[in-house]
Amino acid sequence: MSFLKYSLCFCVVCLFSLTYSQSTFYKVYSGLGYDIGEGIAELPDSSFVVTGSSTSWEGSSQVYFMKIDSVGTRQWTKHYGGPESDGASRVLFNEDIGLYAIGYTNSIGLGDYNGLVIKTDENGNEEWQKIYGQSSAWEFLNDAVFAADSSIVMVGESQSLIHGDKDVYMVRIKSDGDTLWTKTISNPGPDYATSITVVQDSLFIIGGSFYCADSLAQKGFVMKMNSDGSILWKDTVGNYSGDYTIEDLSVSTDKINVVGARILSESNHDSYLLKLDFDGAIVFEQTENDPNGESDVIMDEIVFVENLNVNVLGFRVVNAFTLQDNYDANVAYFNESSLSWLNNFTSINYLGLDEVNHLVPTSDGGFISVGQTTYPLCGGSNIFVLKAGPSGSLPNTGEYYTIDTLVKLNENEHLSQIRMYPNPSLGNLAFDYESGAELELFLYNSRGVLVYNKQIRSGEIHDISRLPRGFYFAELNGEVFKLIRL
Numbered sequence: 001m002s003f004l005k006y007s008l009c010f011c012v013v014c015l016f017s018l019t020y021s022q023s024t025f026y027k028v029y030s031g032l033g034y035d036i037g038e039g040i041a042e043l044p045d046s047s048f049v050v051t052g053s054s055t056s057w058e059g060s061s062q063v064y065f066m067k068i069d070s071v072g073t074r075q076w077t078k079h080y081g082g083p084e085s086d087g088a089s090r091v092l093f094n095e096d097i098g099l100y101a102i103g104y105t106n107s108i109g110l111g112d113y114n115g116l117v118i119k120t121d122e123n124g125n126e127e128w129q130k131i132y133g134q135s136s137a138w139e140f141l142n143d144a145v146f147a148a149d150s151s152i153v154m155v156g157e158s159q160s161l162i163h164g165d166k167d168v169y170m171v172r173i174k175s176d177g178d179t180l181w182t183k184t185i186s187n188p189g190p191d192y193a194t195s196i197t198v199v200q201d202s203l204f205i206i207g208g209s210f211y212c213a214d215s216l217a218q219k220g221f222v223m224k225m226n227s228d229g230s231i232l233w234k235d236t237v238g239n240y241s242g243d244y245t246i247e248d249l250s251v252s253t254d255k256i257n258v259v260g261a262r263i264l265s266e267s268n269h270d271s272y273l274l275k276l277d278f279d280g281a282i283v284f285e286q287t288e289n290d291p292n293g294e295s296d297v298i299m300d301e302i303v304f305v306e307n308l309n310v311n312v313l314g315f316r317v318v319n320a321f322t323l324q325d326n327y328d329a330n331v332a333y334f335n336e337s338s339l340s341w342l343n344n345f346t347s348i349n350y351l352g353l354d355e356v357n358h359l360v361p362t363s364d365g366g367f368i369s370v371g372q373t374t375y376p377l378c379g380g381s382n383i384f385v386l387k388a389g390p391s392g393s394l395p396n397t398g399e400y401y402t403i404d405t406l407v408k409l410n411e412n413e414h415l416s417q418i419r420m421y422p423n424p425s426l427g428n429l430a431f432d433y434e435s436g437a438e439l440e441l442f443l444y445n446s447r448g449v450l451v452y453n454k455q456i457r458s459g460e461i462h463d464i465s466r467l468p469r470g471f472y473f474a475e476l477n478g479e480v481f482k483l484i485r486l
Contacts, residue, residue: 023389030406036357036372049066062080088116090141100119100144115141142155157191168210185210191210209221222235222276222280235280256277262288300357303360303367308390311336312359333392350373375448419433420474439455445470
């Protein structure tokens, strides 16, 4: 019986709760448009910098850096780019050098889209930006890591404007942005790299997808490369027939852990897990057995947490227990030896697409993740950050939350704290806030339909027992809270 078929049972999600300290939090950040969290890096003071793309500056998408402190409070946000579409997939930090945003641009460059690197100091002040690619192709950089000498190795894809095929695209640059080498890998079909990690000091493991002409199928690949760009070994992976993609990989104590999906159709994927040794030999391989298409699962991200000797996976799922027709995001612990589910997870489920885009271990022995949620009441898509503690504790994302402003401070009347209770609710609901003002309360169901509207005061108890059981969103004084009605 697949764990994914039953892991999101509504009652379990609603009642799942763990004791956690300030090292554990879950927050959502929203601006004026579509905001996506793609990458995150920790700074020496245990604060974090988030990057991605945002349309909250009243134009096309921009690259942004958002700094948050150790408990998720936003410190500052800065944006970069030109008049067209720009975005970042990763942020890298070096204490002696500063911050790098790795992504794409069609505001500047040689073609419609080119790879983009933006360099700033630790405070987000831009120092330079450079593009990578050629005029006859579109280039996108999907992942990047520092090499031992502080150079940067970046991987992604290059799509020819002549024949339309995608090729694996890799670039190594100096810390000042100058190119050391560029490499493409081409097959007669779509090829791309999604992820890269460092292994054995000066070697790199890269994952992605190749088109295999002999089987007329898209297969996942994992390969090992040295710092000069030479391929040491390459595995084509996927133990069933059909198309596969590798979404992410990480290195544990002495193994390479890989996640992805078998692609049956645009709306039907089976989860895929793989473990290799450092010579490329397969230790473990598993494709979810789901012949009836009862669930649609894509394994997106993986990271090894050394303190707990476990792997953390971020994955998307649609099944009988998800609340909407789009993907819900999940963050869960898996053991190291066999990549088995450990029944310790949390779920992020809003009206539209929810997705984990990056997982990173933290200096306190826990981990942090960043991604996107989608809910129309909050401007479209929003950035989420989820921090787990060193004991393995996870935040309860089913509890209410406040959406923090991405672009600027909330211009509504400032109330130092609004508390919604009880949550989950059996039929009564109240709000406490430090004001005698009468505020207007809006309750929306999971489809965004207004189901309750009333002027309220602090401490008043309101009867919502007529509302069906499920998830709701409460909006009060410009802040949005997630409510569970039991």
